[in-house]
Amino acid sequence: MTKLDYRDMWVFLEQEQGQVLPVSLELLCEARKLCDAAGEKLWAVAVGELNANEAEKVRACGTDRILRVTGSGYEPFSVDAYTELFTQLCRKYRPSAVFVGGTIRGRDFAPRFACRLPTGCTSDATELVYDPKTGDIEFIEPAVGGKMMAVITVPVMRPQVGTIRPGTFRYAPAGERPCELLEEHIDFPAERIRTRVLDYVPNEDDESLNIADADVIVCVGNAVKADSLPKYRELARRFGGKLACTRPVFDRGLLPFRLVIGQSGTVVKPKLLFSFGVSGAVNHVTGITDSERIVAVNKDPEAAIFHYCDYGVVGDMDEVCEALLAQTEGKG
Numbered sequence: 001m002t003k004l005d006y007r008d009m010w011v012f013l014e015q016e017q018g019q020v021l022p023v024s025l026e027l028l029c030e031a032r033k034l035c036d037a038a039g040e041k042l043w044a045v046a047v048g049e050l051n052a053n054e055a056e057k058v059r060a061c062g063t064d065r066i067l068r069v070t071g072s073g074y075e076p077f078s079v080d081a082y083t084e085l086f087t088q089l090c091r092k093y094r095p096s097a098v099f100v101g102g103t104i105r106g107r108d109f110a111p112r113f114a115c116r117l118p119t120g121c122t123s124d125a126t127e128l129v130y131d132p133k134t135g136d137i138e139f140i141e142p143a144v145g146g147k148m149m150a151v152i153t154v155p156v157m158r159p160q161v162g163t164i165r166p167g168t169f170r171y172a173p174a175g176e177r178p179c180e181l182l183e184e185h186i187d188f189p190a191e192r193i194r195t196r197v198l199d200y201v202p203n204e205d206d207e208s209l210n211i212a213d214a215d216v217i218v219c220v221g222n223a224v225k226a227d228s229l230p231k232y233r234e235l236a237r238r239f240g241g242k243l244a245c246t247r248p249v250f251d252r253g254l255l256p257f258r259l260v261i262g263q264s265g266t267v268v269k270p271k272l273l274f275s276f277g278v279s280g281a282v283n284h285v286t287g288i289t290d291s292e293r294i295v296a297v298n299k300d301p302e303a304a305i306f307h308y309c310d311y312g313v314v315g316d317m318d319e320v321c322e323a324l325l326a327q328t329e330g331k332g
Helices: 022-038 052-060 079-093 104-116 226-238 247-251 317-327
Strands: 009-013 042-047 065-070 097-101 121-123 127-131 136-143 148-152 160-164 180-185 216-220 242-245 272-276 294-298 311-314
Touching: 009 022, 022 042, 022 052, 022 097, 022 127, 022 160, 042 079, 052 065, 065 079, 079 104, 097 104, 104 121, 104 160, 136 160, 216 226, 226 242, 226 317, 242 247, 272 317, 294 317
Parallel strands: 009 042, 009 097, 042 065, 065 180, 097 160, 121 160, 216 242, 216 272, 272 294, 294 311
Antiparallel strands: 127 136, 136 148
């Protein structure tokens, strides 16, 4: 059997409280483009119930087939059960590619079933490109600390498996088309589940840490001083936005990881992004490329960030921040 015997691309529909996670819908929209280029069909794979409202969202992404799996052993989530399930499904239907959201669950079971098939699994690609000459998908992502862009392919084995972080691609429904519903019933023996849930404590989410959907973001880079953070937080408040940072700021222990923007953090798409003291390394820039407007401030006129911004200010970040605070006094 060769890779030519594998057809169609799959997206795993991860759900929470009866709703499909945004990353799954984003992946459907992006995979639709790949399927069009490859002449293949787009499948959405759901485990458990998929209510009518969520199914409509899935079909709106241009999905050709919905494969719904029922059975025991999948609730609560079990990496053992999901690994075995996708191993069985891929062996039966032979998809050419399987895309899984880069969530805690997705990162756990995707490489496991890929290893069992066996095939390759890539992670955190920022771009997916179909190569018509080889039939391979190119997973493009920053490497070597963001100093280069790597192109990763799975040239021989199938399916091509990849986990993609939430927010990497835009949710842009292509519109409904005829969509076929397939069903499978596969049980996973309870005695083969090696973990069990002892307790569940809901996450008391701090909304100020949810930067993925913020319309305005004030991002500080490694040049920020610890005692200057309050002024940047205040600037974000006045613009109705949120504070964020680059990875080195987190590494210094100044801000929590959930505020990190970039390849190792969150992909953001604000209407307005203020970038203070950010050098513009590739692994950070990959997280801001979909921003509608970027205003960068850096004292180094050669800083790479100026290649990506709409407006650039060469100057001291604290002085510019203080000037903006003075101009917005009494607002926010």
